[in-house]
Each structure stands twice: as C-alpha cells, then as structure tokens.
Amino acid sequence: MEWDKSASMLLEKVPPFVQKTVREKIETLARERGKTLVTEVDVMAAREVFMGKPQNPTVPQRTVAKKPVNNEKLSILKKYTKYFDKEGNPVLYQVKHCRGGEVNCPFLITDSKILSDKLRNKLEELHFTEKLMNKIEGQILPHHTMKLAVSGCPNSCSMPQIKDFGVHAVEPVYVDHDSECIECMKCVETCREDAITIKDGHVSLDKEKCVHCGLCAGVCPTGSIKASEKKYRVMIGGKVGRHPRFALDLLTQADESATLKALGVCADMILSSKTERRFRTLVEQQGIEEIKKKI
Ligand code: SF4
Ligand code: SF4
Ligand code: SF4
Known part of the structure; x- marks a missing residue:
C-alpha cells in the first residue's frame, strides 16, 4: 500500500x-x-x-474561534452544550457520522468518521464559526448553525437527507460482460431494490432503482458484477421543523476533493448571504443547478 x-x-x-x-x-x-x-x-x-487521543502536534488539530466571545449573542445557544467545545468556545456547526466504522457494520463502504473529520477541519480552516458570529448581528439561534452528517453507506443512519450538508458513501457497480454469469442468483437475492435481472446468462442493472450500495458485487462469485471506485453522494438543504424538506442532490458520485469543495461553496453561501434565512431558502433562491456550476 x-x-x-x-x-x-x-x-x-x-x-x-x-x-x-x-x-x-x-x-x-x-x-x-x-x-x-x-x-x-x-x-x-x-x-x-x-x-487514545492524537498526540502529534504536527498534525492539524481542531481549532476554535480566536475572537473574544460576545456573550450576549450566545445567551440562547448557551442553553445547549452541543454548540460549545470542551474549552467553552462556540462551534457554530455540528458534524455527525454513522457508527459503521466503529462497529464493523457489514454495509460499510467508507468509514464516515474520516470524511466527517475532514469536513470539520475544512470549516475550521474557513473560520466558519468566527465569520458567522461576526455576520449575525442579534442573538445567534440554533437554526443559524450549520448541520452536517456523513454516512458510510446509502442506509444513511446519520440522516444526511435532513441536514444542510449531507453525504453518504456509494459504491457504484457495473456489469462486466467479459465475465461469465453462472445464474447463481446471489446478486438478485442480495439486492433490496430489485434492480437486477438475470436472463439466459445476461445481467441487467436498473440504474433508476440502484442505490449504489455495492452489495451485489460483493456476493458475485464470477465477477460478472463489479464494483467501481468508492464515491460520495452529496446532498444540500435538508431540514426538519415547520416545513420539513429532504436535501437536494448536489453531486451524485463525488470524490473527496469535490465533496470538500462543495462544502466550501455552501459555507460561502451562508457567510455571504445578506439575510439570516435558513440554508434551504438560500439553496432555493440560487437554484441547485446554479450551485452545481460553482463546483
Ligand atoms: S449508514 Fe451504513 S455503514 Fe453506517 S451504520 Fe448505517 S448501515 Fe452501517
Ligand atoms: S449496488 Fe446495491 S442497489 Fe445497486 S444493484 Fe447492487 S445490490 Fe442492488
Ligand atoms: S451473482 Fe454474479 S454469477 Fe451469480 S447471478 Fe448474479 S451476476 Fe450472475
């Protein structure tokens, strides 16, 4: 390696x-x-x-807002410990990840903790907390903070579909016509989406139904169905509350670099917005197709 x-x-x-x-x-x-x-x-x-905990000072660690904390702005957030780090500094974003890597989940495609750490580092590099505090003039409310989630497979246990910025790993598959299908039907039995048809040794994948979980490639004994490179599906603008909305697809098969770039674009949308509207509203105002062009 x-x-x-x-x-x-x-x-x-x-x-x-x-x-x-x-x-x-x-x-x-x-x-x-x-x-x-x-x-x-x-x-x-x-x-x-x-x-145990990381000890090497040469590796970038999570930093916190260096500006003096305006306590007045934070008086409502102070009711919740989740908006503060161990030193009591505000952190105006939350990044959740599924536990797939910790529990050796059989569906795991990519350990979500690794990407969630990188997303957190990216927001630190952008000084997101500090800039958001400077931008908001009045009280900072929970809905002003940015919510992110990463899942290690399409099962999406960390619920990325209802976050401002949600990601789940995907493992796209394809039919290798050079490999013989022996019609064992293991792939058909494994696929929960009913996306595979086998007829006379010919394998068909229904791209509309397939969610890119990669499981069929894992059980195929002949390599007739193979897995491609692991990627990420990136969704933005999900929310719960009075008018819940599922996140919209921003990138369907992104590598890590594009995923981090997408986060930068979304963070910039929040920080440069002249209003304090929910991120979903900003997404709808700009239009998802216009946002895609920035990545
Ligand atoms: S999202 Fe997938 S990998 Fe993560 S815990 Fe759930 S099933 Fe396992
Ligand atoms: S990748 Fe998953 S959803 Fe797609 S065909 Fe294979 S088992 Fe079915
Ligand atoms: S698992 Fe592979 S060999 Fe078996 S039916 Fe499916 S494609 Fe054919």
Whole structure:
C-alpha cells in the first residue's frame, strides 16, 4: 500500500524497532476503511484506536474561534452544550457520522468518521464559526448553525437527507460482460431494490432503482458484477421543523476533493448571504443547478 509524504514523515517518528509493526497496523486499518493510499488522517485514526487521543502536534488539530466571545449573542445557544467545545468556545456547526466504522457494520463502504473529520477541519480552516458570529448581528439561534452528517453507506443512519450538508458513501457497480454469469442468483437475492435481472446468462442493472450500495458485487462469485471506485453522494438543504424538506442532490458520485469543495461553496453561501434565512431558502433562491456550476 502506498503512503503519502506527510503520513511517511509521521511514521519516521516512530522508533525504528516498532516501525514495521506500526506500519502493518495502520495499513490494515486503512484497508478496512477502503483506502488504497495511507494519509496522515489514517495515521491519526490508527493512533486513536491504539493509543487514545492524537498526540502529534504536527498534525492539524481542531481549532476554535480566536475572537473574544460576545456573550450576549450566545445567551440562547448557551442553553445547549452541543454548540460549545470542551474549552467553552462556540462551534457554530455540528458534524455527525454513522457508527459503521466503529462497529464493523457489514454495509460499510467508507468509514464516515474520516470524511466527517475532514469536513470539520475544512470549516475550521474557513473560520466558519468566527465569520458567522461576526455576520449575525442579534442573538445567534440554533437554526443559524450549520448541520452536517456523513454516512458510510446509502442506509444513511446519520440522516444526511435532513441536514444542510449531507453525504453518504456509494459504491457504484457495473456489469462486466467479459465475465461469465453462472445464474447463481446471489446478486438478485442480495439486492433490496430489485434492480437486477438475470436472463439466459445476461445481467441487467436498473440504474433508476440502484442505490449504489455495492452489495451485489460483493456476493458475485464470477465477477460478472463489479464494483467501481468508492464515491460520495452529496446532498444540500435538508431540514426538519415547520416545513420539513429532504436535501437536494448536489453531486451524485463525488470524490473527496469535490465533496470538500462543495462544502466550501455552501459555507460561502451562508457567510455571504445578506439575510439570516435558513440554508434551504438560500439553496432555493440560487437554484441547485446554479450551485452545481460553482463546483
Ligand atoms: S449508514 Fe451504513 S455503514 Fe453506517 S451504520 Fe448505517 S448501515 Fe452501517
Ligand atoms: S449496488 Fe446495491 S442497489 Fe445497486 S444493484 Fe447492487 S445490490 Fe442492488
Ligand atoms: S451473482 Fe454474479 S454469477 Fe451469480 S447471478 Fe448474479 S451476476 Fe450472475
């Protein structure tokens, strides 16, 4: 397995006599998360698993708003601990992830914690909390904060469809016509969407029904159905409350870089808006097709 430069530098700091063992453990964990390249995020994730909290100061840690906190603005939010970090600084976003990676969920495509950490870091880099506090003139209310969720598969246990910015992993599949279908019907029995038809050794996938869970590729003994690269479905503008709305599809098969870019676009929409309307309203005003063009 390949390592990127920053991950390799972190490994070099491990005492030489245990480097081989540590490398193997990190690679095993990275592989379990569906990775083919080890990054510093994988090193830190392994550190958390084996040693508790991250300790290396060279890896970016979550930072907090540096500006003096205007207590008046926060008096309503202060009733809820979830809007503050351990040091009592405001954090005007929440990022949830499903527990698939922790419990070895059989449906897991990609560990949602890894992406949720990156989304959190992105908002930190953008100084989202600080800028939002500066933008809002009166009381900051819970609905002003940005809600995000990441799920490790289309089952969407962290409910990304009702968040401002929701993501779930997908594993698109395709029929490999060079591989023989032996009509074992395992794929048909596995697919909950009734998206597969087998007739005379010919395999058909219904793209309208398929949710890209990747399960059929996992059970096919001949490789007639194969999995493609793992991706993310990105949805924006979901909400509950008086007028609940499901999030709209922004990207259906995005890589990590496009997903992070999409978050930057959405954060900018919130921070540059002259009003304090719900994000869903901003999405409807701009139009989802116009927002897609920015990514
Ligand atoms: S979203 Fe998928 S991977 Fe995550 S816990 Fe639910 S079923 Fe498992
Ligand atoms: S990827 Fe999932 S939903 Fe799509 S055909 Fe395979 S099992 Fe069915
Ligand atoms: S699991 Fe594979 S071999 Fe079996 S019926 Fe489906 S496509 Fe054919």
